[in-house]
Amino acid sequence: MFMLSINVKKHLNKLQQKKFRKEFKEFIVEGVKGVEEALNSEFEIAVIVIEGNLRDNSSMQRIIAKAEKEDILVEYCNHSDVADIQTTDTFPGVLAVISQDEQELLSMTEQKILCLAGVKDPGNLGTIIRTADWFGVENILLSEDCVDLYNHKVVRSTMGSIFHTNVLRSPNLQKDLEFLKKKFDYKIYSLDLHGDDVEKIPSNNKSIYLFGSESHGVPSELENLIDQSYTIPGSGGAESLNLAISVGIVLHRISV
Amino acid sequence: MFMLSINVKKHLNKLQQKKFRKEFKEFIVEGVKGVEEALNSEFEIAVIVIEGNLRDNSSMQRIIAKAEKEDILVEYCNHSDVADIQTTDTFPGVLAVISQDEQELLSMTEQKILCLAGVKDPGNLGTIIRTADWFGVENILLSEDCVDLYNHKVVRSTMGSIFHTNVLRSPNLQKDLEFLKKKFDYKIYSLDLHGDDVEKIPSNNKSIYLFGSESHGVPSELENLIDQSYTIPGSGGAESLNLAISVGIVLHRISV
Numbered sequence: 001m002f003m004l005s006i007n008v009k010k011h012l013n014k015l016q017q018k019k020f021r022k023e024f025k026e027f028i029v030e031g032v033k034g035v036e037e038a039l040n041s042e043f044e045i046a047v048i049v050i051e052g053n054l055r056d057n058s059s060m061q062r063i064i065a066k067a068e069k070e071d072i073l074v075e076y077c078n079h080s081d082v083a084d085i086q087t088t089d090t091f092p093g094v095l096a097v098i099s100q101d102e103q104e105l106l107s108m109t110e111q112k113i114l115c116l117a118g119v120k121d122p123g124n125l126g127t128i129i130r131t132a133d134w135f136g137v138e139n140i141l142l143s144e145d146c147v148d149l150y151n152h153k154v155v156r157s158t159m160g161s162i163f164h165t166n167v168l169r170s171p172n173l174q175k176d177l178e179f180l181k182k183k184f185d186y187k188i189y190s191l192d193l194h195g196d197d198v199e200k201i202p203s204n205n206k207s208i209y210l211f212g213s214e215s216h217g218v219p220s221e222l223e224n225l226i227d228q229s230y231t232i233p234g235s236g237g238a239e240s241l242n243l244a245i246s247v248g249i250v251l252h253r254i255s256v
Numbered sequence: 257m258f259m260l261s262i263n264v265k266k267h268l269n270k271l272q273q274k275k276f277r278k279e280f281k282e283f284i285v286e287g288v289k290g291v292e293e294a295l296n297s298e299f300e301i302a303v304i305v306i307e308g309n310l311r312d313n314s315s316m317q318r319i320i321a322k323a324e325k326e327d328i329l330v331e332y333c334n335h336s337d338v339a340d341i342q343t344t345d346t347f348p349g350v351l352a353v354i355s356q357d358e359q360e361l362l363s364m365t366e367q368k369i370l371c372l373a374g375v376k377d378p379g380n381l382g383t384i385i386r387t388a389d390w391f392g393v394e395n396i397l398l399s400e401d402c403v404d405l406y407n408h409k410v411v412r413s414t415m416g417s418i419f420h421t422n423v424l425r426s427p428n429l430q431k432d433l434e435f436l437k438k439k440f441d442y443k444i445y446s447l448d449l450h451g452d453d454v455e456k457i458p459s460n461n462k463s464i465y466l467f468g469s470e471s472h473g474v475p476s477e478l479e480n481l482i483d484q485s486y487t488i489p490g491s492g493g494a495e496s497l498n499l500a501i502s503v504g505i506v507l508h509r510i511s512v
Contacts, residue, residue: 123379127498136491164493199512232508235392237420242383245504248497252488252505256455 002052004077004085012049012085015097018148025100027150029162031092032059037160039066044099049085052076054093063094100150103166105176108139109184111205112254117143117173117222118213119243125149126157127244133161135251140165141208143173143219177225180208187227190218191246195229203254214243258308258332260341268305268341271353274404281356283406285418287348288315293416295322300355305341308332310349319350356406359422361432364395365440367461368510373399373429373478374469375499381405382413383500389417391507396421397464399429399475433481436464443483446474447502451485459510470499 014020015028026046029038036059038045048067054060055076067074082091114132119125125147132140147154149169155162170176180186189201190210201209210226212218218226232241232249241249270276271284282302285294292315294301304323310316311332323330338347370388375381381403388396403410405425411418426432436442445457446466457465466482468474474482488497488505497505 127501130494130498131501133492133494134488134490134497138492159494159496161492161494232390233511234390235511236389236394236417238386238389238415238417240415241390241504242386242500244498245383245387245501248501248504249508252508255489255491 002076002078002081004049004075004081008047008049008075009081009084012095012097016152018151021100021148021150026097027100027155028095028152029098029155030095030152031156032063032094034155034160035063035094035096036066037163038096038098039063039070041163043101043163045072046097046099047073047075048094048096049075049077051082051091051093052078057093060094103139103168105168105170105179107166108141108168109180111139112137112203113139113141113180113186113208114247114251115141115173115177115188115208115210116146117210117219118216119146119211121214121243122147122151122153123157124214124242124244126154126159128247129154129158129165129167130161131244131248131251133158133164135255137251137255138164138166140167141173141176142167142169144169144171174221174225177208177210177222181225188225190226190229191231191250192217192229193231195231198230198232198250198253201230201250201253207254209247209250209254211243211247258334258337260305260331260333260337264303264305264331265337265340268351268353272408274407277356277404277406282353283356283411284351284408285354285411286351286408287412288319288350290411290416291319291350291352292322293419294352294354295319295326297419299357299419301328302353302355303329303331304350304352305331305333307338307347307349308334313349316350359395359424361424361426361435363422364397364424365436367395368393368459369395369397369436369442369464370503370507371397371429371433371444371464371466372402373466373475374472375402375467377470377499378403378407378409379413380470380498380500382410382415384503385410385414385421385423386417387500387504387507389414389420391511393507393511394420394422396423397429397432398423398425400425400427430477430481433464433466433478437481444481446482446485447487447506448473448485449487451487454486454488454506454509457486457506457509463510465503465506465510467499467503
């Protein structure tokens with residue numbers, strides 16, 4: 001019989017809420033792949049929780065061995081605990097509590113930057129982070145009004161890429177973009193419906209690729225910071241492309 | 257006071273279920289944009305339902321005028337009806353019941369075809385249809401085990417593109433692909449991790465772009481029909497790209 005300690009259970013439940021994630025500077029990652037990615041990253045792990053009756057699975061054994069080696073606390077829970085702590089529809093048998101590890105702006109000044117202003121859909125944000133990771137664009141700058149990076153749907157849809165990328169939530173994106181332009185010679189490129197063909201979008205390291213929200217585009221206070229806008233030409237009947245698809249096409253373009 | 261007739265209410269509730277959508281060959285589209293796209297398309301509309309207290313809004317007036325002109329039944333409901341009939345979290349005030357209008361395989365034999373085998377995520381399928389519409393790829397062939405095309409999440413995430421594209425759910429995709437290859441000289445192109453650079457993917461009209469499911473890729477029984485596979489090169493840490501992103505990059509590639 002496995003029992004999760006009351007304290008851990010309470011803590012996990014608090015971490016379902018954004019305000020407590022912010023207070024504790026922690027978040028939850030679920031599933032074998034996510035937890036293994038966390039173990040292989042520089043992120044600090046507070047505790048790993050495994051469903052007791054799965055502990056003999058080979059993937060769980062792998063996780064347990066690695067956690068022991070790195071002196072990370074592992075707790076076991078039973079099936080009735082799972083109902084209390086699950087953050088997705090079906091608890092995948094393992095989760096980890098991770099310390100948030102955000103970047104400094106000054107650590108981002110040598111490479112391309114993907115910048116997202118006001119992205120609201122958790123699946124979109126997670127997919128975009130995963131896509132940036134695929135194309136090796138590590139630096140991601142988020143406006144404060146984006147959906148919470150540590151929302152479990154965001155974390156899940158990054159598919160582990162949250163551990164490979166440098167994400168910074170900027171408290172004042174306009175100021176930060178102005179600073180990057182002035183002090184580090186960055187240019188800002190964006191998409192709209194009347195720009196140059198996206199085939200021509202520059203790909204050097206002093207580039208910031210700026211995307212706005214799903215429904216409202218780039219916020220007006222950032223518009224005059226844009227050096228050049230580009231368009232993904234379409235010949236069909238759709239009014240617009242999905243945001244994550246647009247980001248994917250741009251990131252592919254600049255990685256070719 | 258507006259009241260939705262019992263029959264309409266019952267019918268709407270049945271259309272939440274796949275088996276009744278199949279039996280009645282109908283589906284529901286919600287929201288001003290979706291209903292207007294339906295009105296502007298060749299699709300047949302059985303009934304439009306509008307929340308009574310919104311009937312004076314200009315967008316509703318536009319819909320009502322257009323419906324009257326085309327002799328389409330409009331029913332009004334009150335707010336308490338909405339709780340019974342909503343298909344999304346918040347009923348956007350208007351919906352339409354539409355007759356399914358699927359294509360024949362023989363209508364697809366002159367143009368590029370996007371083919372999806374086993375796509376399970378409704379948001380992915382809807383986004384892919386929207387993306388195909390953006391790039392003017394009208395012909396979309398689905399395997400029978402894809403998520404239901406008329407699932408409300410699929411319909412919603414197409415953002416109206418379900419009315420601009422020709423979608424065919426094939427009862428036997430392997431047979432249909434063999435037929436298109438043999439009788440109409442189609443070539444089948446797919447993505448995997450070891451193919452040629454996607455930059456080289458052909459773009460002529462006798463091309464079928466085949467994508468498998470999110471987790472299992474192209475089913476093995478279709479693999480030997482593939483003429484050439486391609487890869488979207490990545491340099492980062494992610495194991496794979498999201499399916500809809502991959503489709504977006506390929507469709508952009510072939511439209512350049």
